[in-house]
Amino acid sequence: MKIAFLGPQASFTQLATAQLFPDEELLPQANILDCFHAVENGEVDKAVVPLENSIEGTVSMTLDYLYKTPEIKIEAEAVMPIAHHLMVHPDCKIEDIEKIYSHPQALAQSFHFLDDHFKEVTKQDFSSTAAAAKHVSENVDRNLAAVANQFAANLYGLKIIHRNIQDFEQNHTRFIVISKKKQAYHHEKLNILGEKSGLLITLPEDHAGGLHQVLSVFAWRKMNLSKIESRTLKTGLGNYFFFINVVGKWEPVLHENALEELKALDADVDFLGNYKEYLLES
């Protein structure tokens, strides 16, 4: 099977994809749009893209493309703790590090460590943490360091000199597996955190309490929501759609009645699937 993922090589998304699909052919894509295109055109079977809090992708694009391509559904969600490591070439003189490279958000997330230990060292933005690691590996004559993940250290032969330098222990990124086939993704060896459904709901017009009415459909059924996000439609400034996650297993009568009730409210509903949430390693 061919699996597209948001690259470059050794990106956080590849770290997630390698755990979700250890035996498949993984194809890096330049951006989130290319991941959706690859699935849409049938060049790949599935793709893995960030859904929440990613360092190297504007995740609102994932919601927008899910909205624009109704034939693409969600097969699984995966949560990965973000771990940043400081790495150098094995020949580097650590006391002489002259520059630290990384993606601006990774530098921001490691702010306190870098400020405490490398206050005087120049920090330099790169387009991704992986590209920063690659750059360090290719410039051995200078004493450079990168903030990147374990995968990048392995791929580019760098030595980790400080592990877990991120400011918050509980920083997670969420990814989704997308495809056109609505197959249920299953992986025996990964930890399952739970089960949920994903829905995209467009309200007929922008009226007070419309969202409240929509949420009533779930509230009186005691269906819990774990995520809700409004996104502006491209048609104008005042129109919205909502991405909602409903917690729990698919129960045909309960869930189908809820979908029917949403349609009775004139809401346009794209049911993205009922799928499992997996916990990955950082």
Add this chain to the structure above:
Amino acid sequence: MKIAFLGPQASFTQLATAQLFPDEELLPQANILDCFHAVENGEVDKAVVPLENSIEGTVSMTLDYLYKTPEIKIEAEAVMPIAHHLMVHPDCKIEDIEKIYSHPQALAQSFHFLDDHFKEVTKQDFSSTAAAAKHVSENVDRNLAAVANQFAANLYGLKIIHRNIQDFEQNHTRFIVISKKKQAYHHEKLNILGEKSGLLITLPEDHAGGLHQVLSVFAWRKMNLSKIESRTLKTGLGNYFFFINVVGKWEPVLHENALEELKALDADVDFLGNYKEYLLES
């Protein structure tokens, strides 16, 4: 006055900041965290950061830092249409362009144009659209192009050869002006789109219908919501806070009663301010 903004020079945020604060000293910051720090430490009076759909900042970080720094409030919101232009050095031979540089999301947003007109030309990721423009201006001997904004073209002396190459006309980025002082921002010459309030609401526990209860507070008062977004708390996987925009002017009795009712539900409420929404030029 000193105003921090998410850099680098000629970023989309600078384009917004220059319109919001035409006569002030503007200080570029490497990332969103640094913008918050500069305000928190009193190094600047205000900062401008992206709130929604930004190309060059992971906007979920803005919500997280608003949550983490309750002393920082919102003074204004500004909406800017995103316009991407293809630009080259004036000496460039357009028919021989060998590489096109930009931020991966800007390349993605210009996909159809670039695919139609420059299918065979290599696209190369850069950490920002502005850095891509700078790179093109510094390598005159090669035939390079960048996808960036008008400001970058002016700053780096590049010639725009195709205007508005983005795929969707209605692509906007939203910015907010943040400060510790809760002053009302006012600009006479900019178009005002409306007025709104920003709230961060944390629910006491993750129970079914909790969000529905919170939204009831607004619904029965016919207060319209224009944005809602749930964010995971850093304390664990199952806890959330919500960012909500309530449309309209501040009406003391109505709004204060709503805030009281939210507190009666044991919700923790951070009122970020009532502020105007401005329309900027691209």
